[in-house]
Amino acid sequence: MDNLRSTDEQQIKNIQSAVRLADARWKSRFPLLNHQDALGMIILLISLAGMITSGWAYLADLIPAWSCILITAFFAGVSHELEHDLIHRLYFRKNVLIHNFMMLTVWVMRPNTVNPWYRRGIHFNHHKVSGTPEDIEERVLGNGMKFGWKRIITSLDGFLSISVRRKELTEMKLFNYIPFVLKGAPLAHIYIVSLYALLAIHGFQLIAQFMDFQYTYPAWISQIIEGLNILAVVWVLPNALRAFSLHTVTSMLHYYGDVDSLLKQCQVMNHWALAPLNLFCFNFGSTHVIHHLVVSQPFYLRQLVAKEIHAVMRENSIRFNDFGAVLRANRYSKATTMEPLMAKTA
Numbered sequence: 001m002d003n004l005r006s007t008d009e010q011q012i013k014n015i016q017s018a019v020r021l022a023d024a025r026w027k028s029r030f031p032l033l034n035h036q037d038a039l040g041m042i043i044l045l046i047s048l049a050g051m052i053t054s055g056w057a058y059l060a061d062l063i064p065a066w067s068c069i070l071i072t073a074f075f076a077g078v079s080h081e082l083e084h085d086l087i088h089r090l091y092f093r094k095n096v097l098i099h100n101f102m103m104l105t106v107w108v109m110r111p112n113t114v115n116p117w118y119r120r121g122i123h124f125n126h127h128k129v130s131g132t133p134e135d136i137e138e139r140v141l142g143n144g145m146k147f148g149w150k151r152i153i154t155s156l157d158g159f160l161s162i163s164v165r166r167k168e169l170t171e172m173k174l175f176n177y178i179p180f181v182l183k184g185a186p187l188a189h190i191y192i193v194s195l196y197a198l199l200a201i202h203g204f205q206l207i208a209q210f211m212d213f214q215y216t217y218p219a220w221i222s223q224i225i226e227g228l229n230i231l232a233v234v235w236v237l238p239n240a241l242r243a244f245s246l247h248t249v250t251s252m253l254h255y256y257g258d259v260d261s262l263l264k265q266c267q268v269m270n271h272w273a274l275a276p277l278n279l280f281c282f283n284f285g286s287t288h289v290i291h292h293l294v295v296s297q298p299f300y301l302r303q304l305v306a307k308e309i310h311a312v313m314r315e316n317s318i319r320f321n322d323f324g325a326v327l328r329a330n331r332y333s334k335a336t337t338m339e340p341l342m343a344k345t346a
Contacts, residue, residue, distance in 0.1 A: 040091035072238035131259025
């Protein structure tokens with residue numbers, strides 16, 4: 001066991017050293033990369049402008065709804081990576097006003113989450129206890145669940161996830177349903193109400209059409225529906241797509257239950273079949289494992305060094321595209337038998 005632990009520690013150091021050397025080479029070649037605060041702000045403003053511009057183009061009938069949804073979802077995915085870096089205080093650490101402005105902005109861009117100040121605590125906890133029953137951040141997203149409809153539903157909507165799994169999640173020290181729900185106020189609540197109102201309205205209209213049921217909305221209700229439809233295209237549905245993509249990828253790449261080393265916390269998920277999902281979570285599946293090994297690295301550098309670091313990771317026991325982990329409820333061991341496992345994670 002001591003020899004195994006020593007090997008793991010050496011392999012971890014090999015990867016970490018490779019990441020830091022690659023970062024240094026990129027910064028030496030492109031001095032602009034040394035201006036971390038400025039780059040974070042520039043990326044934020046470009047992403048925000050991208051979301052606003054695509055929304056404006058849709059309202060001006062310059063692009064169709066589906067195009068607006070896809071473009072906005074992409075920029076929302078960038079905002080998630082920015083929030084991730086902000087949680088680790090990688091931008092404007094010494095300027096509280098600007099730092100909190102950025103935190104608020106990325107929350108507005110991706111509202112279907114708890115607020116980022118609260119998420120900082122559960123994310124730090126995730127790094128501390130990744131792969132264990134106390135990892136609230138990943139368990140909320142389906143990590144450790146057996147594969148089936150319940151796990152798929154968990155990926156669709158975070159509020160639905162914590163609601164249908166309330167009893168299971170309450171076993172964690174950091175989870176309390178009502179306080180957890182309140183940490184999303186007000187943005188997550190506006191998002192949830194809008195999403196379920198849209199589902200109810202369009203569900204009713206489909207059923208009415210199928211049953212040839214004639215109805216007429218009062219003018220004020222028609223105006224509300226028109227506003228909700230606009231909100232759906234420019235804000236709600238893009239973030240629903242972003243969240244589904246991120247939740248699906250992250251719940252596949254994190255291991256759970258038999259994690260006893262930093263090397264076993266994550267894998268690389270960069271298979272071509274995952275390209276559509278990775279597109280809307282800014283290549284999270286391909287690069288997130290790098291973050292677990294070097295948390296001080298900003299996300300844009302992870303993208304730049306990923307190809308080089310993947311080669312080092314292959315040489316140092318990091319797994320790639322282990323899709324079977326989903327069928328093993330994220331267990332690292334490939335020898336896991338399913339029957340007892342399914343009973344425990346039901």
